[in-house]
Amino acid sequence: MRGLMQDRPLALPHVFHRAEQLFGHKPIVTATVTGEVATTVAEWAVRVRRLATALDTLGVPADGRVATFCWNTAPHLELYMAAPCTGRVLHTLNIRLFPEQLVYIANHAEDDVVFVDRSLLPVFLPLRSQMRTVRHVVVIDDGADHPLPDDAIDYDELLASSDPFEGRFEVDDENQAAAMCYSSGTTGNPKGVVYSHRSTLLHSLITLTVDGLGLSERDVVMPVVPMFHANAWGLPYAALLAGSSTVFPGPNMTPKGVLSLLERHRVTVTAGVPTIWLGALPLLGGYDLSGLTRILCGGSAVPRSLSEAYRTTLGVPILHAWGMTETSPVATVASPRTQDDALDDDARADARVRQGQPTPLVELRVVEPSSGEVLPWDDKSSGEIQAAGPWVAAAYYRDESGAGPSGSSQFTEDGWLRTGDVATVDRYGSVRIVDRTKDLVKSGGEWISSVELENALMAHPKVVEAAVIGVPHERWVERPLACVVVEPGESLTPEEVRAHLEPLVPRWWLPDAVEFIDEVPKTSVGKFSKRTLRDKFAGYELPEVDPAGRA
Numbered sequence: 165m166r167g168l169m170q171d172r173p174l175a176l177p178h179v180f181h182r183a184e185q186l187f188g189h190k191p192i193v194t195a196t197v198t199g200e201v202a203t204t205v206a207e208w209a210v211r212v213r214r215l216a217t218a219l220d221t222l223g224v225p226a227d228g229r230v231a232t233f234c235w236n237t238a239p240h241l242e243l244y245m246a247a248p249c250t251g252r253v254l255h256t257l258n259i260r261l262f263p264e265q266l267v268y269i270a271n272h273a274e275d276d277v278v279f280v281d282r283s284l285l286p287v288f289l290p291l292r293s294q295m296r297t298v299r300h301v302v303v304i305d306d307g308a309d310h311p312l313p314d315d316a317i318d319y320d321e322l323l324a325s326s327d328p329f330e331g332r333f334e335v336d337d338e339n340q341a342a343a344m345c346y347s348s349g350t351t352g353n354p355k356g357v358v359y360s361h362r363s364t365l366l367h368s369l370i371t372l373t374v375d376g377l378g379l380s381e382r383d384v385v386m387p388v389v390p391m392f393h394a395n396a397w398g399l400p401y402a403a404l405l406a407g408s409s410t411v412f413p414g415p416n417m418t419p420k421g422v423l424s425l426l427e428r429h430r431v432t433v434t435a436g437v438p439t440i441w442l443g444a445l446p447l448l449g450g451y452d453l454s455g456l457t458r459i460l461c462g463g464s465a466v467p468r469s470l471s472e473a474y475r476t477t478l479g480v481p482i483l484h485a486w487g488m489t490e491t492s493p494v495a496t497v498a499s500p501r502t503q504d505d506a507l508d509d510d511a512r513a514d515a516r517v518r519q520g521q522p523t524p525l526v527e528l529r530v531v532e533p534s535s536g537e538v539l540p541w542d543d544k545s546s547g548e549i550q551a552a553g554p555w556v557a558a559a560y561y562r563d564e565s566g567a568g569p570s571g572s573s574q575f576t577e578d579g580w581l582r583t584g585d586v587a588t589v590d591r592y593g594s595v596r597i598v599d600r601t602k603d604l605v606k607s608g609g610e611w612i613s614s615v616e617l618e619n620a621l622m623a624h625p626k627v628v629e630a631a632v633i634g635v636p637h638e639r640w641v642e643r644p645l646a647c648v649v650v651e652p653g654e655s656l657t658p659e660e661v662r663a664h665l666e667p668l669v670p671r672w673w674l675p676d677a678v679e680f681i682d683e684v685p686k687t688s689v690g691k692f693s694k695r696t697l698r699d700k701f702a703g704y705e706l707p708e709v710d711p712a713g714r715a
């Protein structure tokens with residue numbers, strides 16, 4: 165017997181029409197080069213409708229790729245909606261990637277048109293002639309004064325000359341592509357993750373659940389995480405669905421810029437990688453952030469010291485979540501659970517820096533990589549975490565690499581995503597990421613978690629940032645090298661660093677060497693770039709350390 169309910173597509177037009185109909189009065193604020201621009205959802209919706217017509221006028225094919233090269237802004241949000249609601253595919257280009265990667269990605273995705281913020285023209289224009297399929301460049305004026313190329317189309321003029329599309333947007337097939345985002349976390353060329361309308365809508369819905377991110381109509385949401393990083397973790401769509409007010413920080417991502425926006429607009433929910441919150445930490449005292457209720461943080465492990473510093477300074481602990489571009493990205497959230505109530509403060513702080521339980525509809529398993537054995541959830545057995553669910557990728561776009569049913573070794577025979585993250589899971593299903601497979605330090609036959617060492621290092625009051633990499637070692641295969649950034653005006657010696665670590669980690673984990681550096685290099689999305697550090701310290705000569713010290 166079949167169910168007798170309406171078979172309505174789970175598609176983004178619902179989000180658009182809901183926002184337009186119910187939340188027209190809600191504000192959308194963008195910080196631009198020349199100041200703040202305030203608009204409303206009603207005004208935004210008219211522009212989305214104009215943009216829909218404009219895409220037709222530009223001759224963008226039915227499922228053409230509409231690329232964006234933009235900061236977090238309201239016009240970017242217009243593209244977020246107009247492209248998928250008209251059946252096209254939004255393709256957010258990561259403005260911080262290397263030029264050759266950007267060219268590769270635009271060609272691989274076959275981008276038809278690129279919408280570029282004017283302030284980003286100097287980065288984009290040198291690449292334009294190599295992007296073979298791009299027919300139009302539309303420039304969004306964000307107040308910067310860079311000269312426009314002759315054939316550029318002005319975004320505002322384009323909208324002004326386009327009549328608003330009338331009626332309802334329709335996307336009948338919920339499995340149609342809505343957006344794509346390339347993941348550069350894997351080896352080789354970046355891989356295209358293609359989100360469907362269904363996956364995006366379901367992912368947005370789950371972020372509205374209380375144990376998800378709990379987004380509501382009363383929230384003021386400011387995604388600091390870029391809109392080119394896994395759709396700003398789904399927040400723009402989720403905020404529209406919930407009816408939240410939104411604030412977009414534009415190009416001003418400095419700690420001061422971010423903090424003053426949070427204060428001025430009494431933002432309640434914000435999100436960014438740990439680097440953002442680390443950078444803002446020393447300035448927190450100067451701002452009234454009493455509006456904040458959730459500071460979502462993921463993308464890499466949240467150091468315990470950071471989580472605790474926010475809890476004690478603001479009274480709001482960081483809300484830790486884990487995921488990947490391939491998982492849309494939210495897969496686990498560390499919302500406080502009933503079982504945490506019985507814990508003492510210390511254990512609660514530990515619980516907060518776990519990556520948390522899988523959200524509804526996401527399934528996880530921990531697998532021993534060589535045997536494929538599924539490991540128990542005893543919080544001791546560590547293995548690769550694999551994920552399945554309706555917003556988890558099943559394949560990469562036009563994947564030409566590797567084996568496996570979907571063309572890539574990143575998917576298992578039975579269709580699960582291999583995340584490349586090593587984790588343990590406790591009996592309540594709460595995940596603790598030990599490391600990326602490739603970042604674990606292989607010492608003798610044992611593994612050292614670079615993440616745990618970094619956590620311990622960053623707990624030192626004079627340490628701003630610290631990253632640990634494995635350096636080849638004749639006898640032990642690899643040994644840890646700690647790269648440490650010391651607070652300005654302070655100093656530390658390797659011996660002091662080691663003395664600090666001694667009570668916190670097993671003795672054989674103690675780094676063989678400590679290098680003091682000015683800054684930990686960052687990836688295009690603001691995470692520690694271990695690859696750059698490994699290149700920098702290639703051929704590093706470790707000092708002879710008494711092996712007894714590692715027993």
Ligand code: AMP
Nearest residue numbers: 349462463464465485486487488489597
């Ligand atoms: P990306 O696709 O760029 O978002 O990168 C995804 C990867 O970031 C994951 O596979 C993890 O290695 C890492 N990651 C994301 N969130 C976390 C987290 N909360 N803790 C530790 N690592 C994380």
